[in-house]
Amino acid sequence: MKTTINGKEILLREEILEKNLLEFIREDLDLTGTKKGCEIEVCGACTILINNEAVTSCRKLVKDVVGKSVMTIEGFENEDGALHPLQQAFIDCGAIQCGYCTPGMVLTGHALLFKNNNPTREEIKEAITPVICRCTGYQQIVDAIENTAKFY
Ligand code: FES
Ligand code: FES
Structure with a gap:
């Protein structure tokens, strides 16, 4: 199974599918721009884009983004590194x-x-x-x- 994160296709091993999505993004992918706050979908610090919709990631699982396109703040700058x-x-x-x-x-x-x-x-x-x-x-x-x- 696969997902796309910041334009890169990522293969998802079976055992990772039940992992918390925010922890996967921050710990496994080292994309620490996505912040951990309340962890109960109240503060919005963990917001990412899934298929261009802004959603919180703290209560989602990796399996929720299978086949989807995810963007974190690290994927937001222009290709030449300039700020959006x-x-x-x-x-x-x-x-x-x-x-x-x-x-x-x-x-x-x-x-x-x-x-x-x-x-x-x-x-x-x-x-x-x-x-x-x-x-x-x-x-x-x-x-x-x-x-x-x-x-x-
Ligand atoms: S960490 Fe607060 S909404 Fe996700
Ligand atoms: S929480 Fe400090 S700038 Fe918004």
């Missing part, structure tokens, strides 16, 4: 404080803009609701997503 415009906007807008929520926020913003490249601020606020920013810099996060819509 949405990542750059987070920096430019001052939308990063401690940074713990940032991977989940960026991926959630991307999933929204992928579907709707002209969202209202209310739509952006609603989209990022599943991700909690403990530093509470929500206005700047909304600014960053709003300012990047033109690139989608």
